[in-house]
Every structure is written in C-alpha cells, then in structure tokens.
Amino acid sequence: MRPLEEVDIEVSGPAALTAPSLGTLRALGARLDATPAGVSPAAPPGPARFAATGRRLGEVTAYTAWADVLPDDDATDEATVQAATGMMHVHGRRDGAPRGLAVDYAATCASVLSVQGLLAGLLGRARGVSGAVELGTGADRAALLTLSQYLAAANAPEAEAVPSAPGGPPFTSSCGTAFELEALEPGPWARFWRALGAPEEAIRAGWRPFQFRYATACAPLPEPLHATARAASWARVRQAAASSGAEVCAVYPLAGHPAARSGEPWTVTPRDEPVSASAESATPPAALPLAGLTVLEAGRRVQAPLAAHLLGLLGADVLRIEPPGGDPLRGMPPCCTEVSARWLALNRGKRAIEIDIKSPGGQGELRELAAGASVFLHNWAPGKAERFGLDAERLASVNPGLVYAYTSGWADRALPDAPMGTDFMVQARTGVGEAARPVDEPPAPSLMTLLDVLGGLLGAGAVLAGLLLRERAGRGVRVESSLLGAAELLTAPAVHRAAGGRAPRRPAGFRRPLPTADGWLAPSDAASRTAAAAFPTLRDLPTDQAVAALRARGHSATAVTTDLAALPADPRVGAALTRDTHGSLVVPSPWRFL
Template identity: 80%
Template sequence: MGSPAVLGAHRPLEEVDVRVSGPAALTAPALAHLRSLGAVVPGTPDARTGPARFTATGGGLGEVTAYTAWADVLPEADATDEATVQAATGMMHVHGRRDGAPRGLAVDYAATCASVLTVQGLLAALLGRARGGGGATDFATGADRAALLAISQYAAAANAPEAEAVTPAPGGPPFTAACGTRFELEALEPAPWARFWRTLGAPEEAIRAGWPAFQFRYATACAPLPEELHRTAHAASWTRIREAAASSGAEVCALHTLAGRAAEAAPDAAPWTLATFPGAGTPLTSAGDLSTDPLSAGALPLSGLTVLEAGRRIQAPLAAHLLGLLGADVVRIEPPGGDPLRGMPPCAEGVSARWLALNRGKRAVEVDIKSPVGQAELRELAAGADVFLHNWAPGKAEQFGLGAGHLAPVNPRLVYAYTSGWAGRLPDAPMGTDFMVQARTAVGEAARPADEPPAPSLMTLIDVLGGLVGAEAVLAGLLLRERSGRGVRVESSLLGAAETLTAPAVRRAAAGQDPRRPAGFRRPLATAGGWLAPADDSSGTAHAESARLRELPTDRAVAALRAQGGSATAVTTGLGALPEDPRLRGALTRDSHGSLVVPSPWRFA
C-alpha cells in the first residue's frame, strides 16, 4: 500500500483492473472516466437490470467494490429508472418550475451524477488503501442519493423558516431575436443588465422589475420576467443584440445545437487534466510526509487530510463539500467580513439555507487575497495542506501570486485544483456560468424532448455536475500523488461536466441519428390531484391509459399502472413535503441551525 513499487505512476489508476456489470445508464459515464484515469476495463458490461457493480483490483491497492443502484434510499418500486428517480426526489418539480408544471429532464442526469459519485468512491477507497489500508473500502451509492444531492440547495431553501427573496413563478430565459435566434443572457451585476436593455429600448419599469427575478434564477430555478423584455428582444436583430451586449458589459450566447457540438467535440473526452509537478517523486510513506498516520479501521478515506477551498457560488464549494463528506478537514478561505452569500435568503437561524447545503462543517478563515499580506498568509496555509481548490476567474490566481507554479515550491506535494468554466478549450467561449455553458454546449437541446423548443434548464445542472467532476478530479490527483510521490495540478471545468452529460446525445448526432428524445419524453401525466411519472419503459402503456388515470387519485393511478405490469411513482410537486415523504423513510435530517440535510451520497462498509 503506497509502497515505492508504485512510484512513478503517470495516471492514478495505472495497473488497476475494473470489472463492471449492470445497466448501461448507471455504468457508461463511469466507464469513460475510469478509462481516462488509466484503469483497464475489459469487455462491455451486460445490460441487465438491477444495481451496477464495480470491482477494482491491482496496482498494489487491494480490492474495492462499489454498488450503484437506482434506489438506495427510496423503495425499489418507486425508483426503477431515471424517470422515476427524477420524479420521486423532486428533480422534475425543480426543472419544471420555469414551465409551471413538473417536467422530466430528457438527459440521464441522476444516473450521470451517480456514475461520477461511483468513480469518486472508488478513487477515495483506493486512496484509503494506499494510505495504509485501515479505512473503509466497499461502498454503495444510488441515483436517488445523487438526485437528492443535486437538489439539496432547493430543498434546503424550501424547508427554511423564511420565504424566498423572490417568489418563484413560471417564466425565464432564453430570449428570442427577430430572426428566431434563441439566446441566453448573462449579467452578474444590475448595471450591465440595465445598460443592455436600455440600449435595446426596453421600458424602464420592466428593466427594474426584471432584475431581481433574473438575479435569483440560480436560486429559484425560474425567472418570471416582464413580458416587455421578451418583446423587446424579439423586436431586435441578432446583430443588434450582440452589439448591445458588447457595449453594456453583459454577454449573450446563442443556443448551440447537438449537431454542431458533434462537429467540434469528442463525446468521451476526459472532463479534467492531471499533471504531476516536475522533480523526483518520493513515497508519501517516508519521513516528513504531509499525510497523517495510516487510517484506523472504519475511518473515512480522506480522514487526516486538509483541503483549502477558495470557492464562489456552487462549483468549487460543492466539490469541497464532497471531500469533507469523505473525511477531509475543509478550511474555507473567505474575504474580510466573510462570504456575503452566508446571508442569502431564505435563512435558518441567520445563516443562508442554501449556503449551509454546500458549506456546513467547514472551518472558515478570512484572508484578503488581493493584498500581499493575505497572499503570504494563504501561501503559508497551503504549505501545510494537501489540497488547494479554487474557481477564480481565469488568470486571477497568477495575478495574486497563487498559481500552481507559485505554490508548488512552497509545498511540492500539494494537489492544486482549479475548477474552471471552459478550461481554455473554446476560444470563443462566453462567460463561464451555468446557463451560458448550457447554451454553448447544447444542453438546452439535449435536456428537452423534440416537441419542446431548446432551452437551458434553470436548475443549475452544470454547476452541480461541475462540482461533482471537480471532486472527482481532486480525488484522482490525491491518488496520483500517493502513487507517484509528487504534487499534482488538476483542472476540471463546467465544459467537461456538460460534455459528460451530453455525450450520448452528441454521439447520436455524430452517427446521423436524431439526437433528441421523442415528443413527450419523460412528461408526467396528470391525475386527480397530482402527477404520475411512468418509468421510461412503461410510458407507452401509461399514455394509452392517460384518460383513465386522470380520473384517479395519484396513489390509485400508480397502483393501477403497476397492476398492469408497469412501473411508476408519484411526482413530488413541493420540496417542502420531502421530509415527510414516506418514500424517503426519514433519510432527510436537520443540522444544528435547523436547516435540511440530504443523506451522504455514499454508504461505506
């Protein structure tokens, strides 16, 4: 374990064999990532139903087994595939807020997140073995756990004692130009927002009224904008809209197509890069090692490791949160006065419920990274850390003297992790925010069936998946550090996350097939007082019976469809009801502030 025999490894899973079985939806994304990390994955997993199983052996790291199911918290009858997981966990409700009714994502979002969590768990368990072998190894995860993690901020807000700053209501971008070009708009401050719309001649009252809903769309997954703004956009040419954005400081991005992405992107490209620091490696079990003593029996895999996180919004904070759930001591670097998002409504005992969903359990240190004193303080902290993680704007770390090249001499065994927007791979890329990435990478087309116009989801799909991919990259870097004896620079991106999510649709487009799902795909059916979501393979039967099901209460409609041999579950239509939902069997808890906590995405044995 961690012996000089593995010194010099170039990839974290070099000489590791992974045997895989299980349904493609739960295994395919994981397989692509495992191969990119150097694992040997023989054959193709069978397409049987039931949970997936991943067994990793070799490389001097022993054996680790992962089990990934659709249902690990929910009853099996209520979580048989992607559609039912989305329905029962509230994901359909959040994605459907823009439309005013629950809608299923046409991409396999929960399964993709579960696949990334599986790879994370394997990397973490193998890291624990490499660090001494006493920690937990085998583990289980589920698409339902992944889905609950993905909507955790929305669930925490819905169960806080305060109301939202902006009342959720249907509506939101994208906008449509006079020529029919559908586009996303991004403005992080009110001044560029106002200048953009004034340049296009929008009424002042609509500009003022629209900003709060637009600003909080990340939090509420909807944006009830004044109709005058949509009319203003529709009256302008695409050229005029781009000129208005350029002169105002806002940014616009036309919704790209999956066919266009197929022409410019490899669907199975690794979503991160790993590079060891130059110099001779030394085993991390030697004297002076930054790691702690070997793990005790039952310890979490990252116990004793320290992560410094200088993150904003969702991507980097979520990545660090996951590392904390795996046992790391996470130290959050905040500006003088603390993170302003701590007070973002709604709050629980004075602390933002959303902020707690990503940051509970972290220690905080206030550092002015713009000052020489603060930069020196952060370098000192990095000297004793195992990971430094940030998602600053491109070039900021180097400007502050805090890039990988600056910190490697301070700590040659540091894992330096940058979670970026675009990883420098798209020269024409717009601002690297969730909805702009969705627009540029055709997520807006992949996430909706053929009878709905392309539109990015206002659920923060890519920020969340980007956080998961970021944690995966850090774990890969830590294992590579353990096996090579060198520090590692890793970079993940929202672009990589989007490519992981859209890979199946892009492959269909590249093969000349229709990349979009058929009309009505994963659209829930109304019942007498609620909604029912059939499993994908039961959709035909359910739609044929839709008139009869509409007359039945939801529980009876679900039972009727199951009696015919189909699979279905009730759609969660309010996140405030999740804690009492009998399907979750008490899985949701409360923290010391009274804020809602979703279960950990893993169960280690």
C-alpha cells in the same frame, strides 16, 4: 504514471449507471473489463458494480442502484428517480408544470459518484487509513444531492427572496435567434436593456428575479423585456451586450458544438519533482479515506464549494477562504438562524478564515496555509490566480506535494464565441439546452443548475484522482475540471445517437408526467407508451390510486414530487432527510461505506 495505472476494474450492470464513467476510467489508466451487461441497455435487473483491484492497493468495490434510499418500486429508472426526488418539479418550474430532463442526469451523477468512491477507497488503502472497502450509492442519492440547495431553501422557515413563478430566459431576437443573457451586476443588466429601449420599470422589476434564477430555477420576468428582445435584431442584441458589459450567447444546437476531447472530463498533470513522504500517513486506520488531509477551498457560488463539500464528506478537513467580512452568500435568503439555507447545503462542516487575497499580506497568508495543506481548490476567474501569485507554480514552490485544483468554466479550450463560463451560458453554447428537452419543446437551457452541480462532482473526482496519483507517484499534481467537461459528459449519449445516424433528441412527450385528479405521476421510460395509452381511464383518480392501477397492470410508475417542503413527510424518502444544528434540511451522504 496515471492514477489508475496497473489497476484492473470489472464493470457490470445497467448501461445507464455504468456507461458515463467507462471513458473516464480508461482515461485514468485503468485496465477495464466491461462485461456485456455493463455496456448493454438490456442488462439484467440489479445494481451496477465497479470492482477495482490494484497491486499494493487491494480491492475496492462500488455498487450503484437506482434505489438506495427510495423504495424499489418508486425508483426503477431515470424517469422515476427524477419524479420521486423532485427533480422534475425543479426543472419544470420555468414552464409551470413538472417536466422530466431528457438527459440522464441522475444516472450520470450516480456514475460519477461511483468512480469517486473507487478513487477514495483506493486512496484510503494506499494511505493505510482503511482496509477492504465496499461502498454503495444510488441514483436517488445522487438526485437528492443535486437538489440539496433547493430542498434546503424550500424547508427553511423564511420565504424565498423572490416569488417562484413560471418564466425565464432564453430570449428571442426578431430574427428568431434564441439567446441567453448573463449579467452578474445590476449595472450591466440595466445598460443592456436601455440600449435596446426597454421600459425603465421593466428593467428595475426584472433584475431581482433574473439575479435569483440560479437559486429558484425560474425567472418570472416582465413581458416588456421579452417584447423588447423580440423587436431587436441579433446584431443589435450583440451590440447592446458589447457596449453594456453584459454577455449574450445564442442557444447552439448539439451539432454546433466542436468535438469533445476523448474520454476525460478533467485533466490530471503530475509535477516533475518528487516529494518526500508526508506525515499524513500517521492517521489512524479505519478512518474515512481522506482523514488527515487538509483542503484549502477558495470557491464561490456552487462548483468549487460543492467539490470541497464532497471531499469533506470523505473525511478531509476543509478550510474555506472567505473575503473580509465573510462570504456574502451566507446571508442569502431564505435563512435558518441567520445563515443561508442554500449556503449551508454546500458549506456546513467547513472551517472558515477571512483573507484579503487582493493584498500582498493576504497572499502571503494563503501561501503559508498552502504550505501545510494537501489540496488547494478554487474556481476564480481566468488569470486571477496568476495575478495574485497564487497559481500552481507559485504554490508548488512552498509545497511541492500540493494537489492544485482548478474548477473552471471552459478549461482554457478555445471555443469560437465562447461567452462567460457560467452555468446557463455553457449550457447554451454546448447544446445542453437542446439535449435536455424532447423535440416538441424548444431548445432552452434548464434553469436548474445542471452544470454547476455536475461540474462540482467532477471537481471532487479530479482532486481524488490527483491525490491517488500523488500517493502512488510521490509527486505534486495539478488537476483541472470544468463546466465544459460536465456539458460534454451530459450530452455524450445524444452525440453518440447522432453519430450513429439516429435523432439526437428524445421524441415528443419524452418523460412528460401525466396529470391525475390531485397531482402528477410519472411512468418509467419503458412503460411510458403503454401507460399513456391506458391513462385516459385513470386520470380522474387520485395519484396514489392511479399509480397502484398502473402497477397492477405491470407498468412501473411513481408519484411526482411537486412540493419540496412536503418531502420530509413523504414516506418514500423522508426518513433519509435530517436537520443540522441550524435547523436546515440535510440530504443523505451520496455514499454508504459497507
């Protein structure tokens, strides 16, 4: 049985908001009816609609619009959503000016969240904790969620640990090979650059901005490091990496990535042994869909913590497993009342317990916790769970009904020359760096953590699919999601364009904001050409006047947010942003239950 077997789903609305999830719904077993509007770019205006009906499950409907928080005029498509929420600003930090992502990132995330809402609603119905369910989300809500760490940091009372300034990888070798570098500790970083003959002062000065690039979306590295790379052959760069413990990966074109698995960005595998009914069904009706379920999360960085955060927003009790002394990222600047604003964006509301999983006693303690949990979720390095006796088979022996979830980098796929499974390395290897930029920009992975965040969303969706399958089939389930799956979902439109004989990359200037007298504005994709042609007569106007002038001519446009610290005062979105008990900024939940 698959999670959505014998479930009928009707899909309609703009293709940008529906198409990313159609393959996933089919892979989960749904009987899919996608109306012509659901697969056509010329769909009529209005929200996307996913309506699921299953025998003994009832009906659940998810609505997805471009604007759910923003005013309708400021969020008409992918370009305007990226502009108004600050996504263009964060992606453009490396280049020193706002830049639109050439992939439909906000729409893809919103589509994934719609499927999560369907799965959660059906699960709630199956568990008897909710009645008829309707829920809404939006591309603007999805965008704010993906930016939550950057927004929290920008609105904290402390300054960033490193200055935000243009610059960053990839590097380029003497033969013209663009490459990403990964070093998680200062030792491998220093040994790599010393092997290439870089100046010691530049090596020391470059480590901190390189280390924090995941947090700041930029890395103003000393020019001597780039010069050192340009003086070395690709063969020498690879030798330096091999001898130092660092890793390098050439920035691959889309054509250099093997064909993706069809349909699914995750795997859902039920166990053979049936399990007895759970006491979880005693949860009172009318609660959130995951009320009464306990999620054990042993995650670090972004991917697994974000997945668990989303499960918590759906009602689960999340217990976070941290090493002795606590998660070191709790103190990562900038802080709000001595707690990292970025850490709070992913972990607020979770309980925490410190366990030394490297010790036999700690491993036994975690197995005891797993015996009473619904989900165990981690993103450890490959082989670590097996080494500590905390793999799916071992935990199934103490809890046959457990949903065991692994959020990985490469999903055990044997890709040639696959590097370490971190965000920027996976972007480089899978062609995301090419798909995310138009043809007049050199391919380069975005320093906004595209895959960590989308991978976290996919991880939450995989857990929800596993929980629904467990509820329907009465068996424990192992699920796996990956950064690779996120990359393949994000690049699918470009791959399809290439398969149809069209250019995979977007044309020159695609989603490039237009400068005004006091800032930037972004026209919608449909209005970009006519707006650019009209703009020489408008560029000396203040942004609000230029936007009004374009709208008066029938063109959709909005101001580009270039200061995340000013977003709480922005009338377009500020009312949706709140503060937690630490004073840290909180973005709205990605779902509204109607």
